[in-house]
Amino acid sequence: MNALVPLPVLLPLLAAALSLVVGHVPAVQRLLNVLVLSGIVVVAAMLLVRADSSGPVVLQLGGYAPPFGITLIADRLSALLLLVSIVVMLAVLVFAIGQRITDRGRASTSTAFHPMYLVLCAGVSLAYLTGDLFNLFVGFEVMLSASYVLIARRSNAQRVRPSMTYVIVSLTSSLLFLTMVAVVYAATGTVNLADLTEKVGALPPGLRGGLALLMAVVFGIKSAVVPLHFWLPDSYPTAPAPVTAVFAALLTKVAVYALIRTQTLLFGDATSGAFLLAVALLTMLVGALGAIAQNDLNRMLSFLLVSHIGYMVFGLGLFTEIGLSGVILYVVHHIAVQGALFLVSGLVIRHAGTPSLRHISGLARTNPVVAVLFAIPALNLAGIPPLSGFVAKVVLLRAGAEAASPLAYAAAAGAVLTSFLTLYALSKVWVGSFWCEPRPAVPDVDPTDDVTVGTRATSRPMLLSAGSLVAAGAVIAALAGPLSAVSDRAAADLLDRGPYRVAVLGAERAGG
Amino acid sequence: MSIDLVTIVLLGLLYAAGFYLLMQRSLMQIVLGFVIVGHAANLFLQAAGGPPGEPPFLGVVPESAMADPLPQALALTAVVITFGLTTFLLALVYRAWVLLGHDEVQDDLEDRRVRRAEIAAEREESG
Numbered sequence: 001m002n003a004l005v006p007l008p009v010l011l012p013l014l015a016a017a018l019s020l021v022v023g024h025v026p027a028v029q030r031l032l033n034v035l036v037l038s039g040i041v042v043v044a045a046m047l048l049v050r051a052d053s054s055g056p057v058v059l060q061l062g063g064y065a066p067p068f069g070i071t072l073i074a075d076r077l078s079a080l081l082l083l084v085s086i087v088v089m090l091a092v093l094v095f096a097i098g099q100r101i102t103d104r105g106r107a108s109t110s111t112a113f114h115p116m117y118l119v120l121c122a123g124v125s126l127a128y129l130t131g132d133l134f135n136l137f138v139g140f141e142v143m144l145s146a147s148y149v150l151i152a153r154r155s156n157a158q159r160v161r162p163s164m165t166y167v168i169v170s171l172t173s174s175l176l177f178l179t180m181v182a183v184v185y186a187a188t189g190t191v192n193l194a195d196l197t198e199k200v201g202a203l204p205p206g207l208r209g210g211l212a213l214l215m216a217v218v219f220g221i222k223s224a225v226v227p228l229h230f231w232l233p234d235s236y237p238t239a240p241a242p243v244t245a246v247f248a249a250l251l252t253k254v255a256v257y258a259l260i261r262t263q264t265l266l267f268g269d270a271t272s273g274a275f276l277l278a279v280a281l282l283t284m285l286v287g288a289l290g291a292i293a294q295n296d297l298n299r300m301l302s303f304l305l306v307s308h309i310g311y312m313v314f315g316l317g318l319f320t321e322i323g324l325s326g327v328i329l330y331v332v333h334h335i336a337v338q339g340a341l342f343l344v345s346g347l348v349i350r351h352a353g354t355p356s357l358r359h360i361s362g363l364a365r366t367n368p369v370v371a372v373l374f375a376i377p378a379l380n381l382a383g384i385p386p387l388s389g390f391v392a393k394v395v396l397l398r399a400g401a402e403a404a405s406p407l408a409y410a411a412a413a414g415a416v417l418t419s420f421l422t423l424y425a426l427s428k429v430w431v432g433s434f435w436c437e438p439r440p441a442v443p444d445v446d447p448t449d450d451v452t453v454g455t456r457a458t459s460r461p462m463l464l465s466a467g468s469l470v471a472a473g474a475v476i477a478a479l480a481g482p483l484s485a486v487s488d489r490a491a492a493d494l495l496d497r498g499p500y501r502v503a504v505l506g507a508e509r510a511g512g
Numbered sequence: 513m514s515i516d517l518v519t520i521v522l523l524g525l526l527y528a529a530g531f532y533l534l535m536q537r538s539l540m541q542i543v544l545g546f547v548i549v550g551h552a553a554n555l556f557l558q559a560a561g562g563p564p565g566e567p568p569f570l571g572v573v574p575e576s577a578m579a580d581p582l583p584q585a586l587a588l589t590a591v592v593i594t595f596g597l598t599t600f601l602l603a604l605v606y607r608a609w610v611l612l613g614h615d616e617v618q619d620d621l622e623d624r625r626v627r628r629a630e631i632a633a634e635r636e637e638s639g
Contacts, residue, residue, distance in 0.1 A: 068582070134586050141593050145600070152604055157611045164539070164608055164617070171546055171597060172534060178553040178590055185583055186515070186560035234623075293626050 067192030071131035098461025223255035237298030241346020249339035276317030283310030324491035353442035362438030526552035
């Protein structure tokens with residue numbers, strides 16, 4: 001069973017190499033990519049079942065004794081997030097194939113999409129499964145390198161500037177990450193997370209606080225927490241819809257996962273909790289207010305993405321079991337719903353020819369299917385029952401009320417307000433672009449690039465994959481019972497830290 | 513773990529110079545800034561292993577005299593990663609130069625448009 005743990009990293013990397021070799025046959029590339037991702041979904045599901053029934057699944061690479069070698073570990077949290085992430089990646093892949101941006105295209109002969117998508121998958125898996133701070137850095141780098149290629153691929157004069165912003169900001173945060181690893185090693189002499197748990201606790205409070213802050217900044221940039229969010233609404237909207245969808249669904253959430261993991265394992269006391277709550281409040285409100293000001297559909301969704309990262313930081317800042325359980329539910333819900341919204345926005349742009357809300361009108365009449373597909377995740381994001389957003393928000397608000405500190409109440413009130421602002425922003429889109437008189441589609445500005453827009457025809461794979469992600473919101477809500485049981489147990493593990501340490505280090509070392 | 517003064521001063525200078533360059537408008541200066549901060553981070557990682565020592569060969573060198581090999585391995589990995597990303601960044605800067613004809617970082621047009629719309633709305637209200 002332990003041999004399953006490295007598969008989500010190894011399989012896509014090997015497949016990426018193979019995919020490059022068969023680059024001249026797009027059909028084989030597509031099939032390979034779909035097969036590998038489906039395989040990883042199965043592996044992730046098995047890991048989750050195993051981790052939930054009999055504790056974390058651990059593999060020490062190369063047989064080195066911990067804490068010296070590289071540890072891979074799948075506990076409840078990482079296996080659950082891995083499963084959801086890869087399912088969403090699979091749905092987005094089907095959409096990308098349907099949109100034909102993966103093919104050679106009309107003007108270029110690049111076949112980089114499939115290999116890079118697989119490398120991205122390997123990086124995401126590695127970041128979830130690693131039990132080692134430096135390896136987390138490597139996982140992030142693998143994931144981000146692939147994302148640089150995906151966002152800058154075939155960029156024209158309009159797209160090269162935003163992709164540059166994205167690359168430079170990410171690179172800078174990666175260098176800060178590396179600096180943080182150096183500080184951690186200089187202070188403790190280890191980078192193994194389980195080993196660090198105890199050693200960071202023994203550090204002088206000033207150094208501990210500095211480290212916690214450095215980690216918060218590093219993962220704050222990567223997860224686009226206010227005031228470190230400026231790069232996101234600028235760079236995400238310009239990429240093709242599937243690329244934006246997978247970035248929005250996964251990249252920020254991997255950083256949130258890293259934040260949860262490091263804060264609970266290494267720090268997790270009241271001071272950093274208060275700091276995180278204040279940041280969460282700011283993130284929710286600034287993001288939602290920013291979204292209202294936008295008149296570009298993708299930019300508005302990007303600001304909403306920023307604002308909803310705040311909910312996850314809010315639950316983390318409480319450092320209670322129910323708060324963390326709420327965060328886990330929220331991350332699962334948000335991966336699915338944000339991916340769905342960006343895919344549907346891809347459908348809208350394909351139909352209307354532009355993301356500018358001023359030029360889209362009457363979609364509900366001309367394309368009712370897309371209108372329904374937009375309405376469901378929009379209501380879900382705002383937290384209307386009975387969808388998954390409602391379930392996750394209820395748990396978070398209950399956690400805020402139970403914590404019963406002034407800051408927790410303030411953050412909970414901010415969360416409710418943000419929910420209304422989200423609904424307001426999305427209903428503005430609905431009234432302006434889905435109602436009113438239909439307008440003719442804006443013609444394709446650049447017919448030679450790889451995204452066809454302004455066509456009334458939508459391909460079936462695009463509708464199917466967007467529809468399946470939209471349905472995932474309802475499925476998550478239907479499975480809320482078992483899911484919240486798993487997230488409760490995962491949250492208990494996170495606060496206890498004991499099972500994680502015993503699983504990695506063995507009972508004697510962890511005990512003594 | 514203690515680090516000697518020369519390394520500390522050098523690290524401080526590298527980080528300061530690198531971040532200064534990263535905040536410039538010219539893309540070439542930003543690339544140089546990335547390279548310099550990358551060097552600073554890698555040097556820091558290397559220095560985190562403590563004072564230099566003998567090569568860590570078990571049975572040849574007494575364990576107390578050995579240098580800590582782990583940060584060296586980490587630094588080596590990080591050097592490879594920063595090197596690869598530097599080449600990618602250079603290629604991207606070159607493409608920006610080919611497509612745009614200059615290497616300045618530009619302002620976000622959509623931000624400007626939102627701001628202009630806001631000012632126009634304020635004028636309408638007051639006038």
